[in-house]
Amino acid sequence: MKKVLMVCLGNICRSPLAEAILQSKVDSKEVLVDSAGTAAYHIGNLPDKRSIEVAEKYGLNINNQRARKFVEADFDEFDFIYAMDKSNYNNILLLAKNADDKQKVKLILNEISQDNHSVPDPYYGGDQGFENVYNMLDKACTVIANKL
Numbered sequence: 001m002k003k004v005l006m007v008c009l010g011n012i013c014r015s016p017l018a019e020a021i022l023q024s025k026v027d028s029k030e031v032l033v034d035s036a037g038t039a040a041y042h043i044g045n046l047p048d049k050r051s052i053e054v055a056e057k058y059g060l061n062i063n064n065q066r067a068r069k070f071v072e073a074d075f076d077e078f079d080f081i082y083a084m085d086k087s088n089y090n091n092i093l094l095l096a097k098n099a100d101d102k103q104k105v106k107l108i109l110n111e112i113s114q115d116n117h118s119v120p121d122p123y124y125g126g127d128q129g130f131e132n133v134y135n136m137l138d139k140a141c142t143v144i145a146n147k148l
């Protein structure tokens with residue numbers, strides 16, 4: 001079983017979408033996808049209503065997800081760790097114990113183009129932000145699914 005972890009700040013907007021999108025593109029007997037946040041603000045909460053809505057629009061149900069915080073032990077549990085933005089990336093790396101841990105961490109949009117783009121944080125924006133995030137993540141997850 002390959003294990004992939006999607007990480008953003010709150011684990012309520014971007015990474016829940018990334019989790020569901022990638023899981024929908026792979027065989028669940030072969031690949032497990034989870035998500036987490038680098039911040040503790042929303043632990044135990046459902047995804048943001050706007051993420052739930054855009055997921056539903058594309059046929060994905062994310063109501064089963066609850067936010068959790070990224071922990072050091074995630075480096076042992078997961079093979080691939082995808083950060084949504086540079087700040088998440090840096091905060092994940094601060095918890096890495098060794099070079100093997102560090103190697104697991106990538107910016108998710110570098111799967112599409114190698115120029116260190118971030119998935120914009122849609123939390124304070126409008127619904128168009130969520131649609132935009134969904135489309136970016138869908139493209140990146142197609143590439144990831146094909147490589148797994």
Ligand code: 4NP
Binds near residue numbers: 010012013014041121
């Ligand atoms: P996410 O978005 O990192 O994509 O889940 C955010 C969610 C909550 C906050 C910021 C970003 N917040 O400041 O509470």
